[in-house]
Amino acid sequence: MPELPEVEVLARHLRCRLRGKVIQKVVVCRNKVLAGISESTFKRWLGGSQFVGLSRRGKYLLFSLRRARNGRPFQMLGHLGMTGRMYLAEPDKPRPRHTAVMLGLGRLNFIFEDTRYFGRLTLDTKPLKALGPEPLADDFCPHQFRAALSRSRQAVKVKIMDQRLVAGVGNIYASEALFRARINPRKPARCLTDLEARRLWKAIRQVLAEATERGSTIPLDFAGERNADRLFYFGGAGARAGSYKERLRVYDRAGQPCLRCRSPIQRVVQALRSTFYCPNCQR
Numbered sequence: 563m564p565e566l567p568e569v570e571v572l573a574r575h576l577r578c579r580l581r582g583k584v585i586q587k588v589v590v591c592r593n594k595v596l597a598g599i600s601e602s603t604f605k606r607w608l609g610g611s612q613f614v615g616l617s618r619r620g621k622y623l624l625f626s627l628r629r630a631r632n633g634r635p636f637q638m639l640g641h642l643g644m645t646g647r648m649y650l651a652e653p654d655k656p657r658p659r660h661t662a663v664m665l666g667l668g669r670l671n672f673i674f675e676d677t678r679y680f681g682r683l684t685l686d687t688k689p690l691k692a693l694g695p696e697p698l699a700d701d702f703c704p705h706q707f708r709a710a711l712s713r714s715r716q717a718v719k720v721k722i723m724d725q726r727l728v729a730g731v732g733n734i735y736a737s738e739a740l741f742r743a744r745i746n747p748r749k750p751a752r753c754l755t756d757l758e759a760r761r762l763w764k765a766i767r768q769v770l771a772e773a774t775e776r777g778s779t780i781p782l783d784f785a786g787e788r789n790a791d792r793l794f795y796f797g798g799a800g801a802r803a804g805s806y807k808e809r810l811r812v813y814d815r816a817g818q819p820c821l822r823c824r825s826p827i828q829r830v831v832q833a834l835r836s837t838f839y840c841p842n843c844q845r
């Protein structure tokens with residue numbers, strides 16, 4: 563599943579390629595992804611509009627556009643959900659089977675493809691209001707983070723995935739950050755010491771920054787044609803074994819030796835999601 567680093571890398575990849583492009587054609591194949599915006603409204607706003615910018619907020623892509631008629635700026639929100647991918651393709655290629663939305667940009671098509679349709683491409687930007695601070699920005703304050711943890715009875719792994727606490731920490735990097743901070747994922751958030759909370763705050767920033775860095779420096783196949791799992795760059799099946807192992811120290815490594823102490827990595831289920839950790843390093 564794409565998380566913050568994957569979305570950041572995608573935003574950087576698409577930003578310069580989309581800038582200045584005018585939407586000449588809008589095809590909606592699955593209106594579920596419009597999240598309540600009607601197909602006719604979506605088409606009316608997008609048709610003839612120009613892409614002027616692209617940023618990321620948490621795991622959301624925020625497209626800035628300008629309307630054809632009056633030049634008025636507006637925003638479109640994108641989310642990859644579990645299996646979504648957004649990329650540019652040659653217009654003469656057949657439209658992929660799971661295309662949710664296609665935007666014709668002249669010599670290229672913007673494709674939003676999603677096999678499970680949990681992703682979003684919508685004019686409804688309300689979900690942004692519920693997001694906490696951006697983990698890599700200065701407004702992610704260690705003191706506020708610590709205070710929020712101390713008020714929560716939830717397991718720390720579950721709590722750090724709360725998007726109101728900090729935006730964009732998902733299942734994979736939650737496990738990775740807790741391993742790096744040497745904190746047991748099942749420990750109640752309010753039982754963390756000041757030192758542990760500080761280590762975790764730092765670890766969240768480090769794992770996200772490093773993954774973004776790595777994603778920015780390796781050649782990626784955004785259309786994912788060579789990736790068996792159909793995710794745009796991160797994933798088990800299609801990824802080269804070496805790069806995958808290097809990237810993730812505990813996630814999806816149940817039974818394999820801890821890279822720090824050689825104890826077998828364990829998998830537990832928390833809030834219906836898999837958590838991976840080293841019982842020896844993360845007591």
Ligand SMILES: [Zn+2]
Nearest residue numbers: 820823840843
């Ligand atoms: Zn260990």
